Amino acid sequence: MKHDHLSTLLTLKQCRVINAIMRKGSEQNASLALNLSQSSVSRALAQAEQTLQVSIFSRGWSGAELTADGEVVLATCTSILNAIADLERSLQDMAHSALTLKNHLEWRHLMVLEAVCRLGSASVAAEALGITQPAVSKTLKEVENMVRQPLFERMRHGLLPLSAAKQLAALFLRTLPIAQSLQQTLQSQPNELSGRLSVGMLSFSCQDIVPIAFASIFKQHPRIRLQAMQGPYHMLANALVQGEIDCFLGLLRTGPIHPDLIEIPLLHAQYALIARADHPIHHKATSLKDLTDERWIVARHGTPIREYFETLFHSIDNKPPIQAIEMLTFASSEELVIHSDAIALLFYDDWNITQLNPRLKQVPIKQPKPDCTIGITLHRDHQSPIIENFIAELKGTIKAKLA
CATH class of the missing domain: 1.10.10.10 (Winged helix-like DNA-binding domain superfamily/Winged helix DNA-binding domain)
Structure with missing residues (x-):
């Protein structure tokens, strides 16, 4: 040679x-x-x-x-x-x-x-x-x-x-x-979608639909490298601008924080007050004022959930309770509610609220403007067939779920 x-x-x-x-x-x-x-x-x-x-x-x-x-x-x-x-x-x-x-x-x-x-x-x-x-x-x-x-x-x-x-x-x-x-x-690799799909997830968001969409993509396009990671909004937004991730999902803000980012609504949801199923609050509370002395589980500052939490108490001319436990994941928040006397402010889509864990129960108090939207945030200049495929899978997963 x-x-x-x-x-x-x-x-x-x-x-x-x-x-x-x-x-x-x-x-x-x-x-x-x-x-x-x-x-x-x-x-x-x-x-x-x-x-x-x-x-x-x-x-x-x-x-x-x-x-x-x-x-x-x-x-x-x-x-x-x-x-x-x-x-x-x-x-x-x-x-x-x-x-x-x-x-x-x-x-x-x-x-x-x-x-x-x-x-x-x-x-x-x-x-x-x-x-x-x-x-x-x-x-x-x-x-x-x-x-x-x-x-x-x-x-x-x-x-x-x-x-x-x-x-x-x-x-x-x-x-x-x-x-x-x-x-x-390398030259004999099949002519199919390949590359990376890196998806960020905001706290409490889309933990049930992303894995289903991933499973479908993995079955159809095994050469796509799938990644999912969780983080706060500003970190994920910066990673998206820098090209480190391809998109992220969660509660939509009033608008993205960067001019190069766009939002696509996917799913209607509502904020809900959740307590242990046998919590006495279900029988004694008739208004938000009855909840001011309770202990709370909420998302961190800077999130739409936390902003809504503070708005609830401002609406009755009360300061938001200071004693609150901040949790990062939906599952950990629900589990903490089950094993404590705390009340959680979470959000659920129409399907998930009907499938609520039997050990949990929604507190029967009317909330002002509880509607919110789960969606996907993208970079307007970094679209690809892989991202389009992922969005289509998400929409299909949501449609099947709600059906």
Whole structure:
């Protein structure tokens, strides 16, 4: 194999870089792990993407995230790097100091070593590879320094490969086809939706419909990488503007906080006062004023639920109760209500309120303007067939649920 044939492969350095970015979450952290400059890591990744003509990573919520093609590339890199690591552990038993194969081995080292093993001569190998004999000798010396032991025994009529050389040659013959098949594997991927769908969810929102929509997408489009994460509004809005997520769901505000964001209503809901089913408040309370001394479970400040909570008490010229427990998830709030004397202000769509946990009960007090809307927030310039598919699945899930 000539040197120029290796130009169509990922280099082993590029494999190490891709693996490190995946493990560490960013190019900066990968550069620290590999003891390389960040520019070197960035350049290696860019060259790998140019060689393969695919995007390997995209910017995500938690840093660099693999694309669908990146998953295929990583699988190849991991297979090759694991084989090198296994051989290094095997050879370590015969060395007196730490080996450096995992950090410095490249295809040219393996190619030269395999040719010398097969042909039994550095000069013949040099001729076969189209390089000079000094280049072969220099390469062999580099590998000897990595494995901390001799590779060949010099004989009268050539070079006799020792155990380490034979194992390295076998490694080359085993891993080269894996590297060579990567381009074909990428090109043979099915022509279907692929990429990332990263969905943010505001507290208390859409925990029941997003998993159903995800399951349907996963069944139809297995090459889409699905992600869901929860966070407060400003964090999710900023992540959406920065392209770290593709959309987020929850109670709609009076309008998005950024001019590039748009909102699509999906589902009507209502605020509801919820207490334990056997709570005495169900019998003694006739108005909001009867609730002023109760303990409350509410969402955090800055959320529509908290704003509505404060509006309730301002409507009766009362300050909102100070003693309140802030919860982040719908399930934890309901569970806390069941096991306490607290009252929760939550919101439910028409289906969920009829399916309320039997250990819970809605407090029968009329609330002013309880209507609210659950919807999805998008970036107006970052639409895609994947997001369109997700919205269609959400609408289908909601329709089936309400039916």
